[in-house]
Amino acid sequence: MLNKNTEVFMACEADYSEAQTVLFGAPFDSTTSYRPGTRFGSAAIRRESYGVETYSPYQDRDLEEIAVMDSGDLELPFGDPREALSQIEARAAEILADGKRPFLIGGEHLVTLGAVRAAARQYPDLHIVHFDAHADLRDEYLGVQLSHACVLHRCWELVGDGHIHQFGIRSGIREEFAWGAAHVETQKFTFDGLEALTERLAEKPVYFTLDLDVLDPSVFPGTGTPEPGGVSFDALRAAATLVCSKMNVVACDVNELSPHYDLSGISTAAACKIVREMLLALQ
Numbered sequence: 001m002l003n004k005n006t007e008v009f010m011a012c013e014a015d016y017s018e019a020q021t022v023l024f025g026a027p028f029d030s031t032t033s034y035r036p037g038t039r040f041g042s043a044a045i046r047r048e049s050y051g052v053e054t055y056s057p058y059q060d061r062d063l064e065e066i067a068v069m070d071s072g073d074l075e076l077p078f079g080d081p082r083e084a085l086s087q088i089e090a091r092a093a094e095i096l097a098d099g100k101r102p103f104l105i106g107g108e109h110l111v112t113l114g115a116v117r118a119a120a121r122q123y124p125d126l127h128i129v130h131f132d133a134h135a136d137l138r139d140e141y142l143g144v145q146l147s148h149a150c151v152l153h154r155c156w157e158l159v160g161d162g163h164i165h166q167f168g169i170r171s172g173i174r175e176e177f178a179w180g181a182a183h184v185e186t187q188k189f190t191f192d193g194l195e196a197l198t199e200r201l202a203e204k205p206v207y208f209t210l211d212l213d214v215l216d217p218s219v220f221p222g223t224g225t226p227e228p229g230g231v232s233f234d235a236l237r238a239a240a241t242l243v244c245s246k247m248n249v250v251a252c253d254v255n256e257l258s259p260h261y262d263l264s265g266i267s268t269a270a271a272c273k274i275v276r277e278m279l280l281a282l283q
């Protein structure tokens with residue numbers, strides 16, 4: 001008997017009823033400030049996942065042994081961030097309401113705001129752990145508030161002071177860092193302090209947002225705003241595993257892969273491997 005060709009992230013074939021984590025893609029890049037292309041990120045990650053193993057030698061766990069569902073990509077309207085965000089919010093809210101964990105794959109970083117809106121409504125004491133090269137704390141960029149350059153400022157409006165914890169940040173304007181010093185916690189350049197944060201947040205509900213451009217462009221050139229001086233793949237893998245295994249991550253996302261800027265495919269492979277490690281650590 002022949003079966004329909006329905007592509008999912010490798011081994012993420014659980015039924016919705018049994019899945020604890022539910023993947024969905026948001027192929028949206030309308031506010032990207034420099035080089036667009038992240039709309040192709042989620043599909044590339046899904047397709048290229050078959051190039052890496054389901055088994056993790058780091059964690060001695062296998063995706064075949066856990067229940068994850070891949071619910072596919074949303075069909076988002078390009079050029080309308082408000083409508084796109086409301087569709088992302090609705091999908092995340094549905095998954096959260098069913099007692100499951102949404103795992104969003106971008107798309108540009110603005111997509112995070114949709115999922116954070118849903119998570120903050122369900123968990124009023126929500127904390128956000130944010131890995132990125134960029135502070136993303138501007139109030140507006142070129143006169144626009146719904147921009148990927150402003151996404152963490154928009155999230156701050158939902159979760160408040162002291163609830164955003166940034167790591168790896170190495171780019172922004174002076175005013176962003178000054179504003180951030182009063183409202184969020186920012187660890188520049190590294191993941192120093194992450195282990196202490198896992199203890200401080202203990203059982204607090206956490207939204208984990210991972211902008212892959214926190215990686216050095218030498219290992220992750222496939223992104224719209226590459227920023228030299230980033231962390232190594234292994235440092236990111238260890239840090240993301242720590243967050244997902246030690247914190248109470250109620251929702252998360254991986255964003256800003258722009259696969260066409262890296263014809264070697266290494267960036268997409270790195271993204272696939274990080275998603276695998278996160279899925280395994282979340283269980």
Ligand SMILES: [Mn+2]
Pocket residue numbers: 109132133134211213214225256
């Ligand atoms: Mn970034």
